[in-house]
Amino acid sequence: MKEILEVCLIVILLLISLSLFSERSGKVFKNVNFFVVRSGSMEPVIKSGSLLVSVRFDNYFPKDVVTFKSPATGEFVSHRIEEKDFEDGRNVYFTKGDANKEVDDWSVKEEEVIGKVLIVIPLLGRLVSFMQTLRGLVFLIYLPCAIIIFWEASCIIWNLKGNKRII
Numbered sequence: 532m533k534e535i536l537e538v539c540l541i542v543i544l545l546l547i548s549l550s551l552f553s554e555r556s557g558k559v560f561k562n563v564n565f566f567v568v569r570s571g572s573m574e575p576v577i578k579s580g581s582l583l584v585s586v587r588f589d590n591y592f593p594k595d596v597v598t599f600k601s602p603a604t605g606e607f608v609s610h611r612i613e614e615k616d617f618e619d620g621r622n623v624y625f626t627k628g629d630a631n632k633e634v635d636d637w638s639v640k641e642e643e644v645i646g647k648v649l650i651v652i653p654l655l656g657r658l659v660s661f662m663q664t665l666r667g668l669v670f671l672i673y674l675p676c677a678i679i680i681f682w683e684a685s686c687i688i689w690n691l692k693g694n695k696r697i698i
Contacts, residue, residue, distance in 0.1 A: 543655070562587035564645055566598055566607050567656035572628030573609060577648070582655040583609055585646030591615070591624060596648040599626075602637045609648055610635060 568581045573596070577583070585598040591612055598609045610626035613634050617623070622641040627634045661667040 562646065564598065565659075566609065567659050568609065569606075570628075572630050573611070574630045576629050577609065577651050578653055580654055580657040580660075582652040582659060583648050584650035584652075585609070586649050587644075587646045590622070591641070591644060591647060597624065597626065597639070598645045598648060599639045599643050600645070607645070 564585045564587075566583045566585060568577055568579050568583060571579045577596070583598065591597055593612050593615055596609055596611050598607055600606070601608045608626075610628045612624045613627045614625040615622060616625070616638075624639045624641070624644065625634050626639055662671050
């Protein structure tokens, strides 16, 4: 049981680290990106504060949830493809958030699609967003370092006094 918890913790920390990197640079691996959902446009299917894993494919179809950069705001958006069309020799997609009543005011060209959303991890995006703040940095880096330094110092002092500690 302890090993399972350790593996889960390592996987979560790895996802957080990768998503922190992805939020700043846009990519983690060649075709894999992580995004934090910041609005409720896809609720109830994808809730605000979720962490998304988007993977690049060669083709997308209606009903796929894809991530792209909004031409209106420049922000990353994940919406469902409502309709696929072919213009000027390339695929064009018309998207809509599940919670929205209308299709988006813009079309998305195939080369503008960052990827198809394959994994949704509820609430983990909130943790990623927190880790990008000063408080999150203190929590993630400085607090564990202080605990390790305190622990090691107490072990050294304990050993100098002639006591033996197993750990």
